[in-house]
Amino acid sequence: MVCSAQGHVYGISDPTEERSVYPVFDVEWYSSDLVDEDSTNAARRIAAVRRLAAGASRFVNACDFDVEGETIGYNLLRYACGGKETDALRARFSTLTQEDLVKAFDELRPQAQQGLARAGRARHAIDFVWGVNLSRALSQSALGSGHRYRTVSVGRVQGPTLGFLVQRELEIREFVPLPYWKVAGIFEKDGRKINAEYSKAKVETRELAEKVREDCVGGGAVAMAVRRSIAQVGPPVPFNIGDLQKEAYRAFGLNPSRTLQIAERLYLGALISYPRTGSQRLPPSINYRAILQGVGKAAEYAPLVAELQKAEPKPVQGPKDDPAHPAIHPTGERPKRPLDSSEAAMLDLVTRRFLAAFGPSARREMVDVALVVGEHEFRLGGGRTVSPGWMKYYGKYAGYRDTELPAISEGDRFRVVDVLVDQKFESRPPRYNQSTLLEKMEKEGIGTKATRADIIGTLAGRGYVTGESMEVTDLGLSVVETMTKYAPSIISTELTRDIEEKLEAVEGGAEGEAELLRETVRSITNQLAELSANEEAVGKEIDSALMATVSKSFVLGRCPICKTGELRVVRSKTTKKRFVGCSNYPTGCRASAPLPQRGTVKATPKPCQHCSWPVVYIIGGGRPWRLCVNPSCPGKKKP
Amino acid sequence: MKCSICGREAGGGLCQYHVASKARVEEAYLLWVKAYGRMEWKEYLDNIKRNVQTGQWAKEIAEFLKGG
Numbered sequence: 001m002v003c004s005a006q007g008h009v010y011g012i013s014d015p016t017e018e019r020s021v022y023p024v025f026d027v028e029w030y031s032s033d034l035v036d037e038d039s040t041n042a043a044r045r046i047a048a049v050r051r052l053a054a055g056a057s058r059f060v061n062a063c064d065f066d067v068e069g070e071t072i073g074y075n076l077l078r079y080a081c082g083g084k085e086t087d088a089l090r091a092r093f094s095t096l097t098q099e100d101l102v103k104a105f106d107e108l109r110p111q112a113q114q115g116l117a118r119a120g121r122a123r124h125a126i127d128f129v130w131g132v133n134l135s136r137a138l139s140q141s142a143l144g145s146g147h148r149y150r151t152v153s154v155g156r157v158q159g160p161t162l163g164f165l166v167q168r169e170l171e172i173r174e175f176v177p178l179p180y181w182k183v184a185g186i187f188e189k190d191g192r193k194i195n196a197e198y199s200k201a202k203v204e205t206r207e208l209a210e211k212v213r214e215d216c217v218g219g220g221a222v223a224m225a226v227r228r229s230i231a232q233v234g235p236p237v238p239f240n241i242g243d244l245q246k247e248a249y250r251a252f253g254l255n256p257s258r259t260l261q262i263a264e265r266l267y268l269g270a271l272i273s274y275p276r277t278g279s280q281r282l283p284p285s286i287n288y289r290a291i292l293q294g295v296g297k298a299a300e301y302a303p304l305v306a307e308l309q310k311a312e313p314k315p316v317q318g319p320k321d322d323p324a325h326p327a328i329h330p331t332g333e334r335p336k337r338p339l340d341s342s343e344a345a346m347l348d349l350v351t352r353r354f355l356a357a358f359g360p361s362a363r364r365e366m367v368d369v370a371l372v373v374g375e376h377e378f379r380l381g382g383g384r385t386v387s388p389g390w391m392k393y394y395g396k397y398a399g400y401r402d403t404e405l406p407a408i409s410e411g412d413r414f415r416v417v418d419v420l421v422d423q424k425f426e427s428r429p430p431r432y433n434q435s436t437l438l439e440k441m442e443k444e445g446i447g448t449k450a451t452r453a454d455i456i457g458t459l460a461g462r463g464y465v466t467g468e469s470m471e472v473t474d475l476g477l478s479v480v481e482t483m484t485k486y487a488p489s490i491i492s493t494e495l496t497r498d499i500e501e502k503l504e505a506v507e508g509g510a511e512g513e514a515e516l517l518r519e520t521v522r523s524i525t526n527q528l529a530e531l532s533a534n535e536e537a538v539g540k541e542i543d544s545a546l547m548a549t550v551s552k553s554f555v556l557g558r559c560p561i562c563k564t565g566e567l568r569v570v571r572s573k574t575t576k577k578r579f580v581g582c583s584n585y586p587t588g589c590r591a592s593a594p595l596p597q598r599g600t601v602k603a604t605p606k607p608c609q610h611c612s613w614p615v616v617y618i619i620g621g622g623r624p625w626r627l628c629v630n631p632s633c634p635g636k637k638k639p
Numbered sequence: 640m641k642c643s644i645c646g647r648e649a650g651g652g653l654c655q656y657h658v659a660s661k662a663r664v665e666e667a668y669l670l671w672v673k674a675y676g677r678m679e680w681k682e683y684l685d686n687i688k689r690n691v692q693t694g695q696w697a698k699e700i701a702e703f704l705k706g707g
Binding site: 426 | 656664667670694
């Protein structure tokens, strides 16, 4: 008899129903519907498992073999099956192909130290205690300042992640660009002209840039140090989930959580292996030949697979390993249903990355030439692929371009036709996007491969960041500022990383989760004492940022009628309906427009190209739709 | 006390963010003078105000200092 768990049906909570009470350290596992109002099916699911468990003589845990899957299985076996969490056997598999599933059930093994489940349960408890206490402390402080209740959350990983964004935001907002000059020379030999960059990419003063021009124009240049080399470029390592998320963002612009969703659908369709893996390694046990054979049945991969099968397949391996699952790879199965375009693209990416791992190194010819004019040096170079190796298998994702190689020999003489001096300014640092933020979290060792994408989504949901470019709001700034002042450990990377490392040790079988929980309680108690002692100041700071953020969310853009006011979402005192009005209404501007009464109104950065009125998205119900708020916009089609 | 530019809480006339931005703007002036040979303070402020790469707070400081 087989019964599905369908995600977490138990969740951590505290026995008090009052949301304002803190500190809360007495936590327990409850049916998820009591903890999370969206988990409406949990109670029915638990009742069904209980019914099926009654009278069962043997239990097999076949949930995903990772921290979350182990936690789900452990809790069901413990609470719904009458304490069978240690007696149950374990089925372990990394793909949902028939062959792997049969093998997993033929080779059932006893639950060992249950490190993954213990670590998972401890992580849930720590994150709950952390989040609930600090969020309640902050929300209550803001409430004490007189405004309506609004949740202001600071999660264990969320705090340091917001800290990274704020640090970058400060650099951007305080940025003053410095001028520099870019110098390039135009050289001529036998009627053929070539361009070369000055050896110093950024010339810091105008005087020096001008001097280079004066010294060189009309003079002669000699080609020195013509270096030709062949570079070996090894194949990219197999995908773990972080790599796949970064590559899918680069190739398709998909955000990390969407990539994970698509990858999970492909896994459930038995098309790829388990995606929530940290491994960059493909062990021989996955049976390279069988997978290649399966992949080769598709016409587009058949010639590539035929080439790879000429020799004994041996993939490149990455440095990261995960004892639970291999790197993400295709299973070689054919889709049993039509795939949508994003699924097909993702499967192609995973398949080609897998094939590329078996390919030989690519060879690129590189040329670097120095053209010397007196004391000045100009450089030009180029590169082209002479042997594509793995790039042939990775196809359009390989990302190497050929540039024309200069046909120059050492000692060739050129006339300096002109020297171009172009003034530039330094660019401000780029904002994080979802992909680069994920990379930063990975590098700093905070969060897990399963949770990072969700944490990034939560930052936007809480109003701490806005837009695709993740611009930090006043509220996000204020939360980090307040924490830095009164409870710096909360946004400290060190504390979060330390907890992650200890949890990883528990995953590996070490004891210590109880002590880790006690440590967390001690740490939070200290932080709460600081926050509580400064409740009034904290409340004032958070509250004014909340007000600023909320008020900004009503601004749609510049008023095209009076040119000085802002068009905002306003609610009529009499009809209670919302509409667009100008902030200069009190001084005479009568610009106004109706708005749909349902859905969230979200401003876009660019005004309408036809009438310069703001363009908004209306979100809610179905697909978000764009709307120029001007009812008389010439761009709107007449019925 | 409120920041003269943004209204945030401030110990003196400016909030901590605008104080830090002011220091940046003043430091960068010396580098601009070195880069161009010479440049008047007001001309510099006009330049960074117009520059698309200048950060929001640095622009606000330039406007503030120009008015002062």
